[in-house]
Amino acid sequence: MKRSYLKTVIMYCIRELQGQRTIYSILHLLNGKKTSQTIQDAHLFQLTPLFRTFGNLSRDVIDNLAEEIASSRWMTAADNGHYILTAEGMEELQRALLENPIPSSLNGWMYHSAGGLFWERISLLIQVISHLNNNHVKYLPIQRKRAVHEWLKDFLRTSGFARDEVGAVLNRELRQCLENLNDINPAVLTLRLTGYNRIGLTAVQASEHLKISYDYYHHQFLGTIHHILESVRESSDYPLLEKIVSGTREAIQLTLSAQKTYTLLKQGLDLEAIATRRNLKKSTIEDHVVEVALYERSFNIACYVSEEKQKMILHAASSSDTLQLKQIRQLVPEADYFEIRLVMAKFGEGQ
Amino acid sequence: MRLEAILQKKFGYLAFRPGQKEIIESVLAGRDTVAMLPTGTGKSLCYQLPGYMIEGQVIIISPLLSLMQDQAEQLMLNGEKKVIAFNSFLTRAEKKQALNQLNKYKFIFVSPEMLYFESVLSQLAKLSIALFVVDEAHCISQWGYDFRPDYLKLGEARKRIGNPLTLALTATATSEVKADIKKSLDIMDCSEIIYSVDRPNIALSVEKLDNFREKTDRLLELADSLEGPGIIYFSSKKMAEQTADLLRDKGAKRVMAYHGGMDQESRILVQQQYIHGQLDLICATSAFGMGINKDNIRYVIHFHMPLQIESYLQEIGRAGRDGNQSIAIMLYAPGDEQLPIQLAESELPDKAQIDWIEKWIKENPNAILNISQFEAQIKQLSGLTDVQWRIFNDFFERKSKSGLDYRRILQEMKGYYEGRIKFKRESIEEVYKWIHLKTCRREHILSHFNEKKSVSIHFCCDSCGLELKDFPKNTNSDNQEEPLYDWKSHLEFLLIPSE
Numbered sequence: 001m002k003r004s005y006l007k008t009v010i011m012y013c014i015r016e017l018q019g020q021r022t023i024y025s026i027l028h029l030l031n032g033k034k035t036s037q038t039i040q041d042a043h044l045f046q047l048t049p050l051f052r053t054f055g056n057l058s059r060d061v062i063d064n065l066a067e068e069i070a071s072s073r074w075m076t077a078a079d080n081g082h083y084i085l086t087a088e089g090m091e092e093l094q095r096a097l098l099e100n101p102i103p104s105s106l107n108g109w110m111y112h113s114a115g116g117l118f119w120e121r122i123s124l125l126i127q128v129i130s131h132l133n134n135n136h137v138k139y140l141p142i143q144r145k146r147a148v149h150e151w152l153k154d155f156l157r158t159s160g161f162a163r164d165e166v167g168a169v170l171n172r173e174l175r176q177c178l179e180n181l182n183d184i185n186p187a188v189l190t191l192r193l194t195g196y197n198r199i200g201l202t203a204v205q206a207s208e209h210l211k212i213s214y215d216y217y218h219h220q221f222l223g224t225i226h227h228i229l230e231s232v233r234e235s236s237d238y239p240l241l242e243k244i245v246s247g248t249r250e251a252i253q254l255t256l257s258a259q260k261t262y263t264l265l266k267q268g269l270d271l272e273a274i275a276t277r278r279n280l281k282k283s284t285i286e287d288h289v290v291e292v293a294l295y296e297r298s299f300n301i302a303c304y305v306s307e308e309k310q311k312m313i314l315h316a317a318s319s320s321d322t323l324q325l326k327q328i329r330q331l332v333p334e335a336d337y338f339e340i341r342l343v344m345a346k347f348g349e350g351q
Numbered sequence: 352m353r354l355e356a357i358l359q360k361k362f363g364y365l366a367f368r369p370g371q372k373e374i375i376e377s378v379l380a381g382r383d384t385v386a387m388l389p390t391g392t393g394k395s396l397c398y399q400l401p402g403y404m405i406e407g408q409v410i411i412i413s414p415l416l417s418l419m420q421d422q423a424e425q426l427m428l429n430g431e432k433k434v435i436a437f438n439s440f441l442t443r444a445e446k447k448q449a450l451n452q453l454n455k456y457k458f459i460f461v462s463p464e465m466l467y468f469e470s471v472l473s474q475l476a477k478l479s480i481a482l483f484v485v486d487e488a489h490c491i492s493q494w495g496y497d498f499r500p501d502y503l504k505l506g507e508a509r510k511r512i513g514n515p516l517t518l519a520l521t522a523t524a525t526s527e528v529k530a531d532i533k534k535s536l537d538i539m540d541c542s543e544i545i546y547s548v549d550r551p552n553i554a555l556s557v558e559k560l561d562n563f564r565e566k567t568d569r570l571l572e573l574a575d576s577l578e579g580p581g582i583i584y585f586s587s588k589k590m591a592e593q594t595a596d597l598l599r600d601k602g603a604k605r606v607m608a609y610h611g612g613m614d615q616e617s618r619i620l621v622q623q624q625y626i627h628g629q630l631d632l633i634c635a636t637s638a639f640g641m642g643i644n645k646d647n648i649r650y651v652i653h654f655h656m657p658l659q660i661e662s663y664l665q666e667i668g669r670a671g672r673d674g675n676q677s678i679a680i681m682l683y684a685p686g687d688e689q690l691p692i693q694l695a696e697s698e699l700p701d702k703a704q705i706d707w708i709e710k711w712i713k714e715n716p717n718a719i720l721n722i723s724q725f726e727a728q729i730k731q732l733s734g735l736t737d738v739q740w741r742i743f744n745d746f747f748e749r750k751s752k753s754g755l756d757y758r759r760i761l762q763e764m765k766g767y768y769e770g771r772i773k774f775k776r777e778s779i780e781e782v783y784k785w786i787h788l789k790t791c792r793r794e795h796i797l798s799h800f801n802e803k804k805s806v807s808i809h810f811c812c813d814s815c816g817l818e819l820k821d822f823p824k825n826t827n828s829d830n831q832e833e834p835l836y837d838w839k840s841h842l843e844f845l846l847i848p849s850e
Contacts, residue, residue, distance in 0.1 A: 139428075140619070142616070146442075147445070164848075170846055187836060199629055
């Protein structure tokens with residue numbers, strides 16, 4: 001079976017969701033759909049590492065895989081389109097995870113957008129250094145976005161490293177950082193790199209070279225990138241990598257539109273005023289606020305939901321067995337959906 | 352001598368290739384020019400060089416985004432910084448910014464769709480335009496009417512920005528296509544510089560087989576025995592991919608597929624691997640090739656029948672740019688002509704569909720002024736595909752703006768589509784005839800472009816006598832053992848200068 005790793009990931013999600021969500025919530029999670037429901041589910045069920053790690057997954061594919069899982073009797077239907085793993089399913093999942101563990105460094109929620117930008121930057125930077133080293137100036141850049149080119153020019157001018165030492169420092173830092181990878185072969189990343197007279201492999205080629213399935217390769221590649229980003233965040237050992245990462249992190253957090261709303265919030269406008277100013281529906285602005293609450297740990301929600309209501313909602317959430325907004329609403333009728341979502345966003349994870 | 356001096360200084364070439372100088376001189380003399388040079392003989396230079404000699408901007412209209420990017424990159428490679436290509440590699444903000452300061456640039460690449468926007472036209476109109484270039488101008492006729500109604504706007508756009516000096520470049524054009532180009536751009540009095548479409552160093556061969564299976568077997572044999580690098584063209588992404596997989600399964604390591612469905616980065620990498628000799632064979636759709644600068648391609652095989660002689664010539668023209676002996680092979684099995692016919696017919700709405708829509712509009716007359724609002728409804732009731740809908744919508748909106756009654760519009764539409772389908776069927780028929788030809792294939796192609804075969808060619812075509820053992824494989828790169836991969840030494844190789 002060609003996509004058995006993906007099947008493992010889906011079964012893993014089914015286990016974590018405990019029969020409380022449909023198969024399609026897994027699709028939305030892996031696609032990284034930026035809706036409050038998906039974002040909140042990811043946090044509630046601790047599936048944030050998998051967020052947007054299969055961005056192109058289609059409905060058909062997940063339908064087919066779900067059917068296979070069901071016909072192997074690894075899961076059974078609970079009610080209303082929800083599923084749970086059977087005992088055999090649990091066993092199979094454990095076996096599969098032992099064989100192909102989900103990379104421990106994977107962190108889609110934190111790094112899904114910074115990761116892409118970081119890869120564009122570092123792959124282009126390495127190509128440029130390699131050509132400089134060989135005194136070659138005529139070559140086609142492997143990344144085409146103008147923004148990345150502008151970044152590179154800027155970086156070479158202002159990085160604070162002399163041109164002839166950038167390569168050596170980057171080699172040292174990358175090597176050290178990649179040596180700390182636990183469960184991934186660093187070749188996953190380095191095979192993809194392009195330099196003077198040596199064009200990097202595509203993802204498909206690299207997975208074939210390493211003799212692992214494409215899906216598993218894909219997660220390992222993301223895991224490697226996320227590992228680098230996490231290392232840079234945690235440690236001061238990587239000053240050059242840090243310079244490359246810098247500016248990608250702010251971009252990761254909020255959707256552009258939510259950022260705008262957040263800026264206006266900080267200027268003291270209320271939701272109505274922002275909706276009018278931005279010519280958007282109030283419900284959209286509310287979605288933005290929920291998003292901000294998820295990203296900004298320091299974001300204070302007291303001016304949207306009173307402390308007392310917060311407590312009631314949290315209490316209802318912990319006594320309800322499903323974590324569904326509808327059920328919480330029934331338990332706390334005086335709270336509206338916005339307030340419930342906001343509280344769950346703020347305190348949902350790690351309850 | 353002045354031109355040669357500039358050629359050397361700006362581009363590092365010592366001499367012009369055939370045709371280039373004549374075209375450049377025509378442009379520099381201020382004449383609108385339609386120029387036809389065979390594929391792979393340096394058409395871009397014909398606008399780049401005059402660009403440096405005339406004050407003002409060079410606007411290049413490019414039909415394909417990938418081609419546009421390739422050409423912009425070639426210019427930048429040459430050290431030209433004042434280049435901008437309006438395509439998806441720019442964010443919307445970047446586009447807007449660039450649009451507001453167009454006079455900062457020398458070479459401006461624009462897609463025909465963009466000329467729909469008044470905001471673009473008005474900015475262009477402010478410039479003093481040195482040269483208005485329509486690249487791959489045969490697209491105006493070849494698929495312009497169907498897929499690129501935008502091309503019909505080119506003449507209008509040209510007028511709007513002050514009828515600048517115009518150069519239309521194409522690799523292949525029959526007299527009808529040339530007439531279309533001139534008419535559409537409104538440059539009826541232009542000078543025409545036409546070079547032969549013939550590429551004497553490319554031998555032509557057609558192999559007739561009994562069925563799909565035999566074709567596949569033969570393809571594997573050819574890929575194994577011909578000297579590469581090569582390209583195999585397919586008309587579907589899936590077939591391109593499956594065949595590449597099949598070839599790799601059989602042990603040919605240096606083979607990859609290339610098609611428009613791949614992500615951007617993979618496409619760049621595969622293209623570059625091929626150019627750098629890390630790959631020997633590409634299984635491709637027609638998305639591959641335009642703008643690829645690789646001199647030593649030795650063979651091009653067509654697994655499916657092309658839609659017309661013109662596109663076939665373009666595709667095989669990618670072989671042998673270094674002037675060395677190369678070969679083009681078309682594989683044919685009975686019934687192969689059905690696929691292109693189906694493709695051609697499915698692109699356009701048919702009579703019955705148009706009748707359905709007519710009935711619907713009669714019941715919903717308020718839709719006439721705002722037909723695009725009813726996309727979902729109309730699609731559902733008539734079964735139009737996305738492509739068909741786009742064509743329908745463009746046609747309808749254009750005509751209803753000029754105040755025509757909807758019944759007249761739909762009537763015209765039917766007539767127009769019938770004409771297009773007839774034309775396409777004829778084009779396919781022509782390829783079919785060419786495949787079954789018993790006489791010289793080259794002569795036939797040349798006569799299609801009103802040319803005569805003037806020189807005798809040793810390896811001409813299978814009708815004139817050709818054996819594949821004349822094109823043997825000299826090297827065998829498949830057997831080379833790949834060295835063990837060590838990531839640390841690879842990093843070092845990339846980042847540390849070798850002593």
